[in-house]
Amino acid sequence: MTQINKSAAQLNAMIVSNKRVGQYHQIIFNVGDNADKCKPGNFVAINVGGDTSRMVLRRAFAISRVTKSQSFGGTIELIVAPHGQGSKWLCAQEEGAIIDVVTPLGTAFGIPTEPVQVLLVGGGYGSAPLFGLAEVLNARGCRVDMLLGASTANKIYAPMEGKRSVNSLRIYTEDGSMGQKGRVTDPIPALLNDLDIAVVYSCGPMAMLAAINEITMQSEVIHQCAVEESMACGIGICMTCVLPVANSQGEISMLRSCIDGPVMDGALVQWDKVGHVL
Amino acid sequence: MSELDFSTTLGNAWFPSPIFTASGCASSGRELAQFFPLSDIGGVVTKSVMSKARSGRPTPRMAETPSGMLNSIGLQGPGIDAFIEKDIPYLISQKARIVVSIAGETVEEYSTLARKLRSVAGISAVEVNISCPNVENRGLVFACDPEASRRVIDGVRRTLGGELPIIAKLSPDVTDLVSIATGVVDAGADALALINTVLGMVINLDTMRPHLGGKTGGLSGPAIKPIAVRAVYQVHAALPKTPILGMGGISSGRDALEMIAAGASGVSIGTASFGNPTALITIQNELKELLQVKGFTSFRDAVGFAHRDEEGD
Numbered sequence: 001m002t003q004i005n006k007s008a009a010q011l012n013a014m015i016v017s018n019k020r021v022g023q024y025h026q027i028i029f030n031v032g033d034n035a036d037k038c039k040p041g042n043f044v045a046i047n048v049g050g051d052t053s054r055m056v057l058r059r060a061f062a063i064s065r066v067t068k069s070q071s072f073g074g075t076i077e078l079i080v081a082p083h084g085q086g087s088k089w090l091c092a093q094e095e096g097a098i099i100d101v102v103t104p105l106g107t108a109f110g111i112p113t114e115p116v117q118v119l120l121v122g123g124g125y126g127s128a129p130l131f132g133l134a135e136v137l138n139a140r141g142c143r144v145d146m147l148l149g150a151s152t153a154n155k156i157y158a159p160m161e162g163k164r165s166v167n168s169l170r171i172y173t174e175d176g177s178m179g180q181k182g183r184v185t186d187p188i189p190a191l192l193n194d195l196d197i198a199v200v201y202s203c204g205p206m207a208m209l210a211a212i213n214e215i216t217m218q219s220e221v222i223h224q225c226a227v228e229e230s231m232a233c234g235i236g237i238c239m240t241c242v243l244p245v246a247n248s249q250g251e252i253s254m255l256r257s258c259i260d261g262p263v264m265d266g267a268l269v270q271w272d273k274v275g276h277v278l
Numbered sequence: 279m280s281e282l283d284f285s286t287t288l289g290n291a292w293f294p295s296p297i298f299t300a301s302g303c304a305s306s307g308r309e310l311a312q313f314f315p316l317s318d319i320g321g322v323v324t325k326s327v328m329s330k331a332r333s334g335r336p337t338p339r340m341a342e343t344p345s346g347m348l349n350s351i352g353l354q355g356p357g358i359d360a361f362i363e364k365d366i367p368y369l370i371s372q373k374a375r376i377v378v379s380i381a382g383e384t385v386e387e388y389s390t391l392a393r394k395l396r397s398v399a400g401i402s403a404v405e406v407n408i409s410c411p412n413v414e415n416r417g418l419v420f421a422c423d424p425e426a427s428r429r430v431i432d433g434v435r436r437t438l439g440g441e442l443p444i445i446a447k448l449s450p451d452v453t454d455l456v457s458i459a460t461g462v463v464d465a466g467a468d469a470l471a472l473i474n475t476v477l478g479m480v481i482n483l484d485t486m487r488p489h490l491g492g493k494t495g496g497l498s499g500p501a502i503k504p505i506a507v508r509a510v511y512q513v514h515a516a517l518p519k520t521p522i523l524g525m526g527g528i529s530s531g532r533d534a535l536e537m538i539a540a541g542a543s544g545v546s547i548g549t550a551s552f553g554n555p556t557a558l559i560t561i562q563n564e565l566k567e568l569l570q571v572k573g574f575t576s577f578r579d580a581v582g583f584a585h586r587d588e589e590g591d
Binding site: 003004005006008010047054055056057058100102229230231232233235236237238239240241242243244253254259274275276277278 | 302303304305308309310311312313325331333334335336337338339340342344345346347349351354491499500529549550551552553554555556
């Protein structure tokens with residue numbers, strides 16, 4: 001067995017920037033050399049609430065972008081939706097605040113060895129890590145097309161600078177308030193048919209990932225998806241974030257989305273059994 | 279400050295430190311080994327293992343609660359054979375001291391597990407978890423029934439022989455904990471692990487149904503610490519010669535010392551590791567310093583200190 005989370009470290013990281021971007025906060029942490037080890041798909045686990053907090057568990061956030069070796073050290077960027085108590089606390093932290101983070105955690109997106117054509121599909125702020133992924137894929141010479149979807153316009157996360165790494169970007173909202181009206185999954189069958197796409201990368205709500213997988217299962221395309229299950233620890237010891245996943249022999253077991261994921265092979269995830277006893 | 283003897287014993291097992299992982303909160307050690315050497319703490323209490331591989335309860339398995347959390351894992355694990363083949367050698371390679379926790383659905387299953395462990399080298403003690411709350415049938419929580427508790431421990435004792443210490447893990451969800459503790463000690467337990475999680479529930483107000491897939495879950499974290507301290511105090515008062523591995527919401531050296539003063543010869547850290555992967559080391563360092571500040575030269579002098587005679591003040 002390979003070493004688990006072999007690049008992970010617990011750091012006191014300074015917030016160097018915290019900006020509101022639409023419905024979300026873009027928070028940048030200085031993590032020094034640790035940034036060199038952070039890859040698209042990895043996540044961080046953050047201690048929230050301070051020493052006297054009644055919140056005892058860390059919060060997991062996907063790393064959206066990594067900047068290496070600036071003058072003040074490497075940084076990681078998180079896109080945070082202030083939904084719960086923990087994320088609201090984090091979004092309220094000011095620049096200069098020192099935060100206890102464990103990073104990088106989990107299994108990253110696999111990058112093709114050849115410059116193949118890929119499709120990136122994001123739902124809501126699940127699009128955030130896809131922009132960092134797009135940069136890496138772009139550098140590999142891949143043609144990168146991106147689809148983003150959300151219920152409504154202000155839930156779309158699509159930063160200007162992120163668009164530089166993608167060849168095309170299409171936006172779908174269910175209420176038609178931005179881009180085309182409809183679901184982000186609507187155009188995928190035609191795209192897989194018309195283009196020579198080798199890999200679909202996805203990040204967003206589980207229902208969206210399952211819907212994408214139904215489409216990719218009709219083709220030869222590989223589907224790498226970043227799954228989402230509630231986690232208590234983020235480091236593999238609590239066994240709460242499990243999903244039913246098959247191995248190459250077809251045996252199904254409950255794998256931890258924190259260690260065996262968050263990026264998983266969509267074809268192996270047993271989508272119809274999520275939330276059920278095996 | 280003077281030298282501190284930080285070592286402890288549970289039955290005939292000696293440990294250089296009284297700080298342990300809690301079963302179910304450290305898997306089999308690999309995950310925490312990225313953050314500190316497993317040999318630095320007293321010992322690793324592994325996740326309770328059953329005879330066969332088990333996939334556990336449905337998700338959601340977790341809900342954060344004020345100063346705590348509910349879990350509903352349902353003893354997911356690889357089964358005893360894979361555990362002995364893969365996890366024990368790993369822990370030995372890390373020079374960790376190993377306490378193997380076992381769980382069964384029947385009295386016979388516990389004996390079967392004990393038989394498999396009898397010939398395994400490198401184990402310091404066996405924790406017999408008779409109190410996991412996350413089983414389908416509450417009637418199967420042996421630790422809620424004095425007679426069933428005794429039969430399990432008796433079976434393990436007979437199978438294991440006299441060598442390995444047996445630590446019986448008990449539930450606080452009983453009317454008379456002392457009588458259950460006395461029963462398992464009479465049946466052959468060398469030590470007690472107090473407490474397992476406390477049965478609880480969270481209702482999800484979006485769905486207006488129980489939030490956890492298994493509906494009920496075990497409450498852990500600082501919220502249950504006073505229950506644990508009380509349990510350890512009561513049992514130590516009744517059974518002062520029986521070592522207790524105390525646990526339940528310990529997240530600082532001060533918490534650990536409370537448990538020790540109540541009567542614990544060792545403490546396990548569980549939920550605190552979820553919030554902080556280096557919690558065991560932090561708590562161990564804080565406890566060492568606190569004992570020295572309070573003037574103790576031996577950890578063992580602090581065990582049960584809250585029970586001393588009034589004129590001793």
